[in-house]
Amino acid sequence: MKTLLYQLFLALFLIGCGSGGNNIRYDGYATKAYLGDSIEISFYSPKMFRFRISGLQGEKFPVQYEIPFLNGHKEPWKKVECTYEETEMNHILKTSGLTLLIDKKDLKWEIRDAADVHVYPSEGPIYGMFRDGYSKFDNASAFNEFNLNSRYSHWFYNKESNSYSDIFIKDSLIKDEYFIYGPDYQTIFSQFNDLVGPEPLLPKKGYGFFQTQHLSCSGNQNDFMEVAQMFRERDIPCDNLILDFGWGDACIGDKEITWGSSLDWSENYTHPLSANQMIDSLKKMNLDLMLIHHNAPNHPNRENHGWTESLFEEDLWWKRYKEKLDMGIAGTWQDTRRNNISDAEIWNGTQEYIGADKRVLFMGCRRMQETNPWGGEHTQLPVNAMIGQRRYPFRWVGDSDFTWSEMKWQINAITNTHGAMKGMSNLTWDVYGKTPLIQARMNQFVDFLSVSRSHNLKPWSVSSDINQWKERIVIERSLVTSKNQENSERLAKAGEYTAEKSIRRHRKLRYRLLPYIYSLAYENYLSGMPITRPMLLQYREDEKCNRNQWPYQYMFGSSLLVAPVYHDGLQHQIYLPKKSGWYDFWSKKKYEGGQIINYDSSNPDQLPLLIPEGATLVYGKNRNWIVPGEQEKVLWLEIYPGQKGETTIYEDDAQSIAYQEGEYGKTKVHWEMDPVSNNLKLTIGAIEGDFQNKLANRLWKIRVLDLDNKYRSASSKGTNLVFGVPSRIEATGLALNDAFKEVTLKTLTNEATVIVFK
Numbered sequence: 001m002k003t004l005l006y007q008l009f010l011a012l013f014l015i016g017c018g019s020g021g022n023n024i025r026y027d028g029y030a031t032k033a034y035l036g037d038s039i040e041i042s043f044y045s046p047k048m049f050r051f052r053i054s055g056l057q058g059e060k061f062p063v064q065y066e067i068p069f070l071n072g073h074k075e076p077w078k079k080v081e082c083t084y085e086e087t088e089m090n091h092i093l094k095t096s097g098l099t100l101l102i103d104k105k106d107l108k109w110e111i112r113d114a115a116d117v118h119v120y121p122s123e124g125p126i127y128g129m130f131r132d133g134y135s136k137f138d139n140a141s142a143f144n145e146f147n148l149n150s151r152y153s154h155w156f157y158n159k160e161s162n163s164y165s166d167i168f169i170k171d172s173l174i175k176d177e178y179f180i181y182g183p184d185y186q187t188i189f190s191q192f193n194d195l196v197g198p199e200p201l202l203p204k205k206g207y208g209f210f211q212t213q214h215l216s217c218s219g220n221q222n223d224f225m226e227v228a229q230m231f232r233e234r235d236i237p238c239d240n241l242i243l244d245f246g247w248g249d250a251c252i253g254d255k256e257i258t259w260g261s262s263l264d265w266s267e268n269y270t271h272p273l274s275a276n277q278m279i280d281s282l283k284k285m286n287l288d289l290m291l292i293h294h295n296a297p298n299h300p301n302r303e304n305h306g307w308t309e310s311l312f313e314e315d316l317w318w319k320r321y322k323e324k325l326d327m328g329i330a331g332t333w334q335d336t337r338r339n340n341i342s343d344a345e346i347w348n349g350t351q352e353y354i355g356a357d358k359r360v361l362f363m364g365c366r367r368m369q370e371t372n373p374w375g376g377e378h379t380q381l382p383v384n385a386m387i388g389q390r391r392y393p394f395r396w397v398g399d400s401d402f403t404w405s406e407m408k409w410q411i412n413a414i415t416n417t418h419g420a421m422k423g424m425s426n427l428t429w430d431v432y433g434k435t436p437l438i439q440a441r442m443n444q445f446v447d448f449l450s451v452s453r454s455h456n457l458k459p460w461s462v463s464s465d466i467n468q469w470k471e472r473i474v475i476e477r478s479l480v481t482s483k484n485q486e487n488s489e490r491l492a493k494a495g496e497y498t499a500e501k502s503i504r505r506h507r508k509l510r511y512r513l514l515p516y517i518y519s520l521a522y523e524n525y526l527s528g529m530p531i532t533r534p535m536l537l538q539y540r541e542d543e544k545c546n547r548n549q550w551p552y553q554y555m556f557g558s559s560l561l562v563a564p565v566y567h568d569g570l571q572h573q574i575y576l577p578k579k580s581g582w583y584d585f586w587s588k589k590k591y592e593g594g595q596i597i598n599y600d601s602s603n604p605d606q607l608p609l610l611i612p613e614g615a616t617l618v619y620g621k622n623r624n625w626i627v628p629g630e631q632e633k634v635l636w637l638e639i640y641p642g643q644k645g646e647t648t649i650y651e652d653d654a655q656s657i658a659y660q661e662g663e664y665g666k667t668k669v670h671w672e673m674d675p676v677s678n679n680l681k682l683t684i685g686a687i688e689g690d691f692q693n694k695l696a697n698r699l700w701k702i703r704v705l706d707l708d709n710k711y712r713s714a715s716s717k718g719t720n721l722v723f724g725v726p727s728r729i730e731a732t733g734l735a736l737n738d739a740f741k742e743v744t745l746k747t748l749t750n751e752a753t754v755i756v757f758k
Contacts (some may be wrong), residue, residue: 022382024082029066031080033093035102043080044073046097046182048191050313051109055173068153068176069164069341069388070139071465072197098181111179119181127536127548128421133183135192139174140386140659142422148338148383150304151175155341162352164344164388168301185537186529192316192423197391199426201525202451203330203359204654205288205626206394206615207517208239209507210428210453216244217251220268221278226489227458228287236459236504237511237624240361241282242290242333243269244456249294260294260310263320279328286625288330292319296334296342306338306384322353331361337398338384357656363391367398368418370409379409380425382418393426394451402434402463407442407568408552415554416447418529421537425521430455431504436462436492437568437604440499444607445564447510448556450521450531458505462496501732502605508622508731515632515649516618520557522650522664530673532556539577544594545650550575559615559647560585563608565601572601572608583640585609588707588736606734613642616669617647619729628655634699637669637725638740641680641705644672653692665689667749679705680711687749696747704757714743716755721745 023034030042040061042050054060078224085092090110091102098119101110111134124132129142139154140147152172155164178195182188211231214222224243231238245251248266250259257742265275273281281288295310296302299318312320321332331350334343343364351360359757366389368382389395397414410429413419417429428451433439439457446452452493457463492498510517520531522645530537533555535545553563553574561582563574574581578594586606591597599608611617619636631651639645668685682702687694703726704711714721721743747753 007280021301024084026079028076030077031082033082033084035091039107041093041100043082043095044077044195045079045191048096048195049100049179049189051177051179052109053175064167065153065156065169065174066159067157068139068174069155069344069386070153070176070178070196071157071390072388073195074157076100096208098297105257110584111181113181113183119183119186120179123683125547127534128417129186129192129423129651130185130421133181133188135178135180135188137178137387139388142387145737148306149340149384149386154303155301162348165299165301165341168303170303174252185540186527189423189528189530193526195424196387198525198528199390199393199424200657201359201521201652201659202426203361204514204518205239205628205630206361206451207514207521208452208626209237209447210240210242210290210451210662211238211458212244212453212455213246214243214244214456215246217246217254217256217266217268219246221271221273224269225273225278228282228285230458230460231287232285232624234500234504235624236500237507238287239625240288240290242292242363244292245294247291249292258310261307263295263312263317275567276327280625283328284332286363286627288361289328290331290333291324291329292333292335294335295337296336297345299342299345302342303339304338305342306336308336308339308342316708317700318349325350325353331363333363335365337365337367338385340386340389343389343392346373349658356658359655359657362392362394364395365398365731366395366418366424368413369398369400370406370413371401371403373399373401375707382422387423390424394428395424395426396430396453398430402429402432404438404566404568407438407445407564410563411445411554411566412414412551415532416534416551419536420532420554423528423530425524425530425532426450432457432463434463436497436499437623438603439463440502441565441607443499443503444506445562448532448560448562448564448607448609449519450524452507452510455618457489459755460491460498462492462498463489497604502607505605505730505732505734506607508624509729511623512619512621512729512731513617514626515620515635515651516557516559519618519648519650522659522666523557523648525659532562533558535575535577542577542579542594545577559611559617561610561612563599563610565608570600570602571598573597574608574610576610577612580642581613583611583613585611586735587728588705588739590707611640613640614645615640616645616647616671617640618647622731624719629653629693631693631695632698633695634701636701636703637682637684638729639671639680639682639705640704641673644670646670651687651691651694656692658691662689663691665691665694677758678710682755682757684747684753684755686752695749697746699741699744699746700753701744703727703742703756705739706741707739711741711757714741714755714757716745716753721755 033041040052043260083094093100099112122132125424129135138151140149140151153174153176156167158166180188180191251266253267296308297314298311347362366385370379414427431442431454433442535550536548538555540546556562565572576593580593582591617638620632647669649667652659665687667687726737726740726742
């Protein structure tokens with residue numbers, strides 16, 4: 001049904017078109033076509049455009065409204081060659097990539113590709129933001145998916161202040177719709193990345209683990225520091241601790257106050273150590289600290305925002321937040337809802353304050369859940385999120401349920417439908433299982449996401465009363481009935497199963513995979529390709545998974561298939577795509593592709609992981625924390641033979657935003673099998689690019705899986721290399737290790753190296 005505003009736009013358009021006027025020009029930012037006086041079509045590439053209808057009085061397209069919040073591309077676009085013609089029925093705009101036909105009567109589009117094949121409109125299934133080789137979206141969502149934000153553009157970028165809050169139109173007067181044609185996913189992701197802006201890299205410690213402490217107002221500094229010490233004593237990796245509202249946000253000592261109403265430390269966290277001393281003590285244990293905020297600065301044009309428990313005068317909020325940054329906290333968890341513009345202001349303001357030598361550590365909300373644990377409502381879409389939110393990572397999905405069903409739903413939501421396939425990679429989950437078994441499986445899942453995090457429940461604890469935990473985190477505090485909330489977790493009894501063994505195993509593996517994960521984050525930043533990739537994205541040619549038939553398993557990059565177990569059964573079905581053999585990461589058993597396997601899931605401490613032929617995994621050293629700025633002096637390359645394989649290792653200084661100016665390095669690794677001799681030739685390229693603290697040389701440990709024991713020797717530059725005892729990559733020894741042939745050699749990073757296995 002047409003809105004009054006749309007009818008106004010249509011009337012303005014028809015009046016303007018009466019003269020038959022049109023104009024195509026490059027204005028220094030983009031190539032633009034004008035139809036009448038109220039429609040502007042901006043071509044950002046031959047396959048991507050914005051269709052803008054303006055209801056502004058006077059000047060219809062003033063320059064200050066050029067870049068709305070959705071758009072993160074602030075530099076001029078390349079000129080696009082575009083032609084215009086007019087028929088009795090249509091306005092026709094044509095580039096080298098597509099033809100746009102606009103019906104003169106109702107403004108409806110038809111789009112055809114370069115071969116004049118019909119593309120849009122179509123009726124195929126929607127996968128995230130994709131349909132039939134294209135994407136179409138507005139400020140709020142793709143394909144008009146329900147969203148609580150306005151579909152019109154209201155906030156615009158101010159180059160002078162580097163802010164999206166300064167320039168604001170309250171009324172719904174500018175309607176922007178965007179279209180991107182692929183037809184392949186990679187092309188659409190790349191253009192989307194260019195338009196909306198990439199997801200920035202986290203500081204390298206941000207790819208370690210985040211543990212939240214939430215004891216309401218009953219917690220104290222001693223409890224908190226004990227948690228930090230326990231991680232180190234129990235040999236469980238952790239880099240980041242988060243204090244929930246007990247730090248002072250909603251507590252004065254043991255008394256709970258309105259969430260977010262305080263900017264001061266609670267006395268419970270200022271003795272026996274001062275807040276500064278506490279933060280310094282954590283840093284000595286190689287742990288960073290984040291603080292939750294249920295509040296926000298009341299900046300100009302803070303309109304149409306969602307739940308924010310408390311607001312503060314802007315200068316005061318920033319003054320107090322900067323004081324804590326000066327103390328050494330690493331960043332903020334903004335626990336609010338539908339605060340897209342405020343989140344952007346805080347993210348950008350933090351980056352400006354900490355300077356270019358550091359990266360922002362920020363967690364906001366992208367609320368999406370199968371079940372609200374308090375109200376029981378089902379299947380919540382990410383209705384609070386505007387598309388421009390992706391520029392300000394990372395996000396958690398909000399408070400969700402504690403069940404197998406919720407876990408299954410989140411696997412698809414985060415890695416597929418509402419996360420990766422909507423251009424959001426930097427997502428994580430609360431991870432609070434109703435039982436120790438669910439807790440183990442949930443932690444396995446988050447350790448193979450871009451960000452790994454748990455909300456309060458520690459690896460060595462079990463949930464003692466899920467209802468107590470629900471009361472602790474419920475926003476509607478009138479629902480709280482208990483007098484204390486101390487007993488929602490407890491230490492396990494003798495002989496009682498806990499998730500600790502599983503957490504230690506998989507978290508240590510995550511930390512070994514840090515160079516691989518960091519390279520995936522770089523690939524996402526540079527190309528928009530998500531870190532977690534649904535089967536339909538990675539294997540588009542496989543008709544058994546390219547229609548999203550397997551939404552509860554995914555690829556972690558191109559070299560790891562992750563199949564989280566979301567039930568307590570003894571077997572778990574997994575589909576292995578065709579055109580490749582597959583190896584079980586743990587047993588090294590080989591499977592043929594193109595089949596469904598019933599994987600033994602009886603061991604709760606083992607996440608199903610499978611690796612395709614031709615994959616290369618990249619490992620760093622064994623560690624329980626990440627040292628800021630430390631370079632990977634030793635790298636392990638683990639090759640799973642096939643016909644050929646390749647990977648790219650990305651590196652930088654790991655802390656600054658110099659990567660945004662191109663200061664990073666990439667090392668291309670390529671190998672192939674000789675079809676006659678079966679020799680494997682591996683080429684490690686020289687590092688391309690430069691960055692601070694770049695290594696001059698590196699020690700490589702090259703591991704080739706050799707189940708048939710066929711490789712007898714290896715050499716490089718005429719020198720024989722000795723097969724050594726294979727390194728133990730997986731710390732607990734569950735993964736079979738004896739079938740690898742491993743050699744060690746030291747190389748100069750600015751020179752290519754060739755190794756041949758015979």
